[in-house]
Amino acid sequence: MTPLPAGLPADSHVHSEFSWDTGGPDSAARGTMRATCARAVEIGLPALFFTEHLDLEDAWFTDLEDFADHERHLVGEDGVVAVPRFDVVGYLEEIDRCRADFPQLRIGTGLEFGQPGLRLDAARAQLDLSVFDRIIGSLHTVPLERPSADGGSADGMDADGESADGEQSADGARSPRPxxxxxxxxxxxRRPALEVIRDYLAEVPAQVAGEGPHEVVTHLDYAVRY
Incomplete structure (x- = not known):
């Protein structure tokens, strides 16, 4: 790819309708990539990299209220999130169309790969990572339970993943399986804020150093946004 011109820097972490959390290319988010390119040209941005979410977690637990209305259909009755498969063909086709329509803008392909150190094999089985210009890593999730000496967890759940009060914790939140x-x-x-932040930061070095195609690990402030 050609060097960037002087002036504004590239925006190297942009999402479009091909990131699952927007609702997808058949939702109200349709056209986001094209609109973003048009806006970039308007303000004189030299380059964009559309780093779409690649989340391959198979044990991601959430409370329904933590997802926006347009995302809640992805949450099962057990609280486990089922993220739709990344539409790499549709994504690359739209990239090509935008490159043709905005020749003055350098448009790069990319992924924001969630937990790359844990999901590399799953990613390689699903798509060819070498076709992307830029891959960044991110840490969105950490283990929900802390193991305790008795085989249960330090947050009050027993070894079978049940809280002492049954299916729900004292504040009404659902209890996930181990x-x-x-x-x-x-x-x-479910846990003290300091403990959550420490667990998040403790896992960051492994994601940074782990095997994978990612160049950097992004938004290390993720855990303090809440």
């Missing part, structure tokens, strides 16, 4: 991961906003209903 092995689940969760985002900080879900964790903060």
């Amino acid at each position: 092995g689940r991961r969760a985002e900080p906003n879900t964790l903060l209903r």
Whole structure:
């Protein structure tokens, strides 16, 4: 790819309708990539990299209230999130159309790969990572339960993933099965904030150093946004 011109820097972390959390290319988000390119040209931005979400978690637990209305159909009755498969063909076709329509703008392909150190094999099985210009890593989830000496968990759940009060914790939140991961906003209903932040930061070095195609790990402030 050609060097960037002097002036404004590239925006190297942009999402479009091909990131699942927007609703997808058949939702109200349709056309986001094209609109973003048009706006970039309007303000004189030299380049964009559409780093779409690649989340391959198979044990992501959430509370329904932590998802926006247009995302809630992805949450099962057990609280486990089922993210739709990334439409790489549709994404690359739209990239090509935007490159043709906005020749003055450098448009790069990319992924924001969630938990790359844990999901690399799943990613390689699903798509060819080498076709993307830029891959960034991110840490969105950490283990929901902390193991305790008795085989249960330090947040009051027993070894079978049930809370002492049954299916719900004292604040009404659902109790996940062992092995689940969760985002900080879900964790903060179940554990002290300091503990959540420490667990998040403790996992960052492994994501940075782990094998994978990612160049950087982005938004390390994720856990403090809530």
